[in-house]
Amino acid sequence: MKSAIFKSLLKRIFSSILVLILVVSLVFALIQFSPGKSSYKYISPKLSPEVVKSIMKDFKAEEGIFLRYVNFMQNFLTGNLGVSFNYRKPVLEIIFEFLPFTIFFGLVVFLIQLILSYLISYEIVRRKGSSLDKVIQKLTMSLYSTPIFLLALLLIYIFAYSLKLFPISGLSTFSFDKLVWYEKVLDILHHLFLPGLTLILALLPIYIRYFTSSIKQVLNSTFILNLKSLGAGNRVVFFKHLLPNSINPVLAVAGIDLGFLLSGSLIVEVIFGLPGMGRLSIQALLTNDYPLIIGCCLISGLLIILAGFISDLIRIANDKRLKLGLMN
Amino acid sequence: MKKKSFVLVLLFLLVIISCQDNDLPKKNIVVGISADIETLNPLFSFTQIEGNINELLFLSLVRYEWNSSTGSLDSYNMLADNVDWGEDSSSVTISIRDNIIWSDSTKLTVNDIIFSFELYADPEIQSRAVGTLNNFYFNDEGRIDVDRTFAKISDSEFVINFKPGAKPSTFDFDLPVLPKHVLDKLSSEELKHSTFNENPVTSGPFTLQNWQREQRIILKKNKDSFLVTDKTVDELIFKIVPDYNSSVLQLKSGELDLIEEVKSEDAEGLDNQRGISIGLIKGRSYDYIGWNLKNPKNLQEDHELFANLKIRKALTQALNIEEVLETYLYNYGDLSSGPISSIFVESFDSSRKPIERDIESVKSSLSGLGWQDSDNDGILEKDGNKFKFDLAVPTGNPLRKYAATIFANNLKSVGISANVEFLEMNTFVSGLFGYEYDAWMVGWSTPIPLDLKIQWYSDLDKSPFNFGNYSNIKVDSLIEVIDEGLSHEDKNIAYKKLNQLIYEDYPFTFLYWIDSIVAYNSRIKGIEINPLGVIHNCWKWGVE
Numbered sequence: 001m002k003s004a005i006f007k008s009l010l011k012r013i014f015s016s017i018l019v020l021i022l023v024v025s026l027v028f029a030l031i032q033f034s035p036g037k038s039s040y041k042y043i044s045p046k047l048s049p050e051v052v053k054s055i056m057k058d059f060k061a062e063e064g065i066f067l068r069y070v071n072f073m074q075n076f077l078t079g080n081l082g083v084s085f086n087y088r089k090p091v092l093e094i095i096f097e098f099l100p101f102t103i104f105f106g107l108v109v110f111l112i113q114l115i116l117s118y119l120i121s122y123e124i125v126r127r128k129g130s131s132l133d134k135v136i137q138k139l140t141m142s143l144y145s146t147p148i149f150l151l152a153l154l155l156i157y158i159f160a161y162s163l164k165l166f167p168i169s170g171l172s173t174f175s176f177d178k179l180v181w182y183e184k185v186l187d188i189l190h191h192l193f194l195p196g197l198t199l200i201l202a203l204l205p206i207y208i209r210y211f212t213s214s215i216k217q218v219l220n221s222t223f224i225l226n227l228k229s230l231g232a233g234n235r236v237v238f239f240k241h242l243l244p245n246s247i248n249p250v251l252a253v254a255g256i257d258l259g260f261l262l263s264g265s266l267i268v269e270v271i272f273g274l275p276g277m278g279r280l281s282i283q284a285l286l287t288n289d290y291p292l293i294i295g296c297c298l299i300s301g302l303l304i305i306l307a308g309f310i311s312d313l314i315r316i317a318n319d320k321r322l323k324l325g326l327m328n
Numbered sequence: 329m330k331k332k333s334f335v336l337v338l339l340f341l342l343v344i345i346s347c348q349d350n351d352l353p354k355k356n357i358v359v360g361i362s363a364d365i366e367t368l369n370p371l372f373s374f375t376q377i378e379g380n381i382n383e384l385l386f387l388s389l390v391r392y393e394w395n396s397s398t399g400s401l402d403s404y405n406m407l408a409d410n411v412d413w414g415e416d417s418s419s420v421t422i423s424i425r426d427n428i429i430w431s432d433s434t435k436l437t438v439n440d441i442i443f444s445f446e447l448y449a450d451p452e453i454q455s456r457a458v459g460t461l462n463n464f465y466f467n468d469e470g471r472i473d474v475d476r477t478f479a480k481i482s483d484s485e486f487v488i489n490f491k492p493g494a495k496p497s498t499f500d501f502d503l504p505v506l507p508k509h510v511l512d513k514l515s516s517e518e519l520k521h522s523t524f525n526e527n528p529v530t531s532g533p534f535t536l537q538n539w540q541r542e543q544r545i546i547l548k549k550n551k552d553s554f555l556v557t558d559k560t561v562d563e564l565i566f567k568i569v570p571d572y573n574s575s576v577l578q579l580k581s582g583e584l585d586l587i588e589e590v591k592s593e594d595a596e597g598l599d600n601q602r603g604i605s606i607g608l609i610k611g612r613s614y615d616y617i618g619w620n621l622k623n624p625k626n627l628q629e630d631h632e633l634f635a636n637l638k639i640r641k642a643l644t645q646a647l648n649i650e651e652v653l654e655t656y657l658y659n660y661g662d663l664s665s666g667p668i669s670s671i672f673v674e675s676f677d678s679s680r681k682p683i684e685r686d687i688e689s690v691k692s693s694l695s696g697l698g699w700q701d702s703d704n705d706g707i708l709e710k711d712g713n714k715f716k717f718d719l720a721v722p723t724g725n726p727l728r729k730y731a732a733t734i735f736a737n738n739l740k741s742v743g744i745s746a747n748v749e750f751l752e753m754n755t756f757v758s759g760l761f762g763y764e765y766d767a768w769m770v771g772w773s774t775p776i777p778l779d780l781k782i783q784w785y786s787d788l789d790k791s792p793f794n795f796g797n798y799s800n801i802k803v804d805s806l807i808e809v810i811d812e813g814l815s816h817e818d819k820n821i822a823y824k825k826l827n828q829l830i831y832e833d834y835p836f837t838f839l840y841w842i843d844s845i846v847a848y849n850s851r852i853k854g855i856e857i858n859p860l861g862v863i864h865n866c867w868k869w870g871v872e
Contacts, residue, residue, distance in 0.1 A: 034754070034755075083521065086366050087366060088366070088367065088372070088520050088521050088525060089521060097541060098541075098542075153573060153574075156574065156577060157577070160577070160581070161577050161580070161581050164581070167583065168574055168577055168578045168581065168583055169567075169569055169571070169574050169578065169583075170543060170544070170567065171543055172540075172543070174356075174358075174544065174546060174563075174565055177538065270570045270571050271570075271571045271573075271574055272571075272574070273542075273543070273567075273568060273569050273570055273571070273574065274542075275540075275541060275542035275543055279542060279570065280542075283363070286753075286754075288754055
């Protein structure tokens with residue numbers, strides 16, 4: 001059994017690498033065929049024709065798409081993603097400047113919203129038909145139909161601009177370097193409250209829907225009724241039986257959502273001026289910074305695969321029957 | 329009970345978190361910018377904001393001020409103490425200030441200046457100035473011939489010798505000076521990726537305190553600089569705020585002190601807000617519709633529609649440009665009558681007015697050229713061909729989207745079908761450099777000092793921005809005459825003539841000069857808004 005799992009694990013890792021190579025190759029091909037050149041942004045009326053020509057020449061790639069692809073793959077497989085045109089630094093170095101924030105922010109927001117949505121869903125199911133249920137249903141529908149940028153602007157207007165409780169944008173205050181460690185933590189939390197709330201409120205309605213239906217299904221199943229009839233306490237039923245069984249179906253979707261969240265939440269990052277992968281990726285795209293675009297796509301792909309893998313591991317831990325199937 | 333405690337703890341935490349304050353020194357100014365810069369090295373500062381910030385960190389020999397009465401630049405000494413032109417202007421002797429110290433406490437000398445010129449002109453480095461220092465002597469490798477160009481007299485005095493036939497000016501030596509002792513150890517390749525690009529050794533009125541990518545750049549007053557006074561702000565902070573709405577709210581709430589590129593629809597509201605002032609940078613950029621005079625499919629052939637001057641004029645006369653100026657720009661701009669704006673006072677012909685909309689004249693002109701709507705479908709025809717064309721417009725600019733729709737309707741009313749095609753900016757620019765469009769609508773920023781050659785000279789190798797294949801012998805010869813050097817008065821006359829010739833050829837339909845609107849907190853004192861920008865000489869700014 002153990003060797004079968006090991007084999008499945010190896011298979012999964014191999015297929016993941018293959019997917020990543022495919023993703024990167026596809027992005028490479030798309031870039032080659034897309035119009036526009038990265039040199040254009042360096043060209044302004046102030047520059048002499050000689051400079052314009054030399055810039056365009058400097059940015060001209062070597063001839064032949066096949067040769068370019070071979071060179072690119074050679075570099076890629078040796079871990080060299082090239083140097084960003086914008087930052088004039090190795091791509092990986094830049095990505096590692098932005099990635100920690102995205103991972104921290106994405107994970108924290110995702111965990112909070114998962115816990116919140118589960119608790120709210122549980123209360124809704126418990127108090128089905130009550131006024132709380134009705135209010136939450138209406139609220140989640142309203143939130144679901146509100147575009148995230150509007151939600152962000154509304155929250156900024158109320159909490160930052162009118163009530164002046166939180167800053168409008170940025171990750172820290174200007175005097176951040178002078179603060180002691182706990183002040184730094186509080187400062188970052190202070191700045192991340194509104195963006196975090198925006199993302200949580202945007203994701204909450206969807207997960208409340210998922211969890212409500214899942215909890216209902218588990219609560220109505222015969223084994224729960226049996227447990228209750230045998231006198232099992234509410235706490236035991238909730239933690240040992242309801243929770244593991246009701247989160248499993250949602251975790252499959254959550255894995256994909258987490259992957260996207262870890263690749264950067266562009267709108268929130270732009271509106272709140274946060275230094276995340278979403279902003280880095282879009283800037284690379286808009287300025288045709290090819291090495292950085294490929295680097296961002298690679299990391300996004302990697303995180304999506306990784307998040308899916310982690311969610312599968314959690315599901316396996318919850319339900320041993322899934323072991324071989326999910327590994328494959 | 330447990331629930332109550334939980335809520336109380338949560339509230340407590342919220343209060344603590346919310347009570348964090350900016351804790352800023354009192355004398356600072358926060359400027360909102362929409363995107364982060366890429367480098368602090370003047371060698372590679374291609375964008376305007378990079379240039380502006382670099383000017384605060386690095387001294388140049390001379391600098392410029394905008395003279396609004398003449399509409400031109402006046403130079404003044406910065407690092408230079410004295411600039412003494414030789415009799416025939418073939419050389420200039422420059423002595424520099426004696427008390428300039430780099431931020432690492434090394435003294436700035438003439439060696440730094442000569443080294444800087446070498447770097448700027450080095451073809452391997454590809455700096456922003458490579459190819460522009462044409463009046464210096466160069467060797468066969470394309471590098472500055474230092475021995476022939478420079479003669480060092482002492483650590484604080486040197487001579488620049490210009491090559492024969494050159495028409496030198498202060499523009500030949502106005503580049504920011506770089507520290508030799510830091511950069512001369514680096515190869516050209518190392519220089520491109522050096523830590524100096526992010527954490528430079530500087531000499532200007534401000535030094536770099538902190539640059540946090542995609543967050544902020546904090547500059548600190550350099551107390552040793554001869555430029556700063558007690559009034560100079562302690563810190564100048566450039567805060568990166570990518571979202572426009574967020575930056576407006578931050579200006580209103582006091583988190584930002586200054587923002588640029590305010591939308592015209594917001595200007596009045598901000599102007600009425602207590603504590604906020606509005607300033608205008610006029611006459612720097614205009615929008616236009618370009619007409620390709622050559623057939624995009626075969627550039628050897630004339631364009632079947634736009635090669636005809638009468639058609640270009642008729643198209644211009646058909647447009648209701650004023651409507652866009654009033655309804656979208658709220659009159660934050662002026663109608664354009666050529667490539668030279670009114671800010672260039674002495675080069676601008678104020679008697680020349682933009683052509684007025686005249687539908688009847690358009691109809692009779694087109695009819696005279698044989699364009700008739702014989703099948704009554706609302707579109708003119710001639711020799712079986714309909715009068716229709718594609719108008720390429722880049723996406724991402726709501727004004728142009730709005731204007732394109734209005735202009736297409738204007739043209740339709742005279743029987744011309746303009747199919748507006750919105751293209752992603754990179755795609756659009758790619759097509760523009762490939763002369764692929766029949767017609768296009770985009771904007772242009774006028775360089776200071778004026779330079780019409782890059783856009784209007786017929787030799788496309790020398791005018792990379794002549795996207796419409798415009799060619800006029802008279803325009804060419806005037807540009808050449810200006811290039812060769814003219815007296816101040818003659819140059820102004822030549823520019824007036826050039827503007828007239830270009831406008832009356834209608835290679836573009838010049839639409840409007842768009843005011844760049846700046847909004848700032850009224851506590852900033854000494855702010856000077858002119859065509860050179862806002863963040864210019866801002867060591868003179870103070871706060872109340």
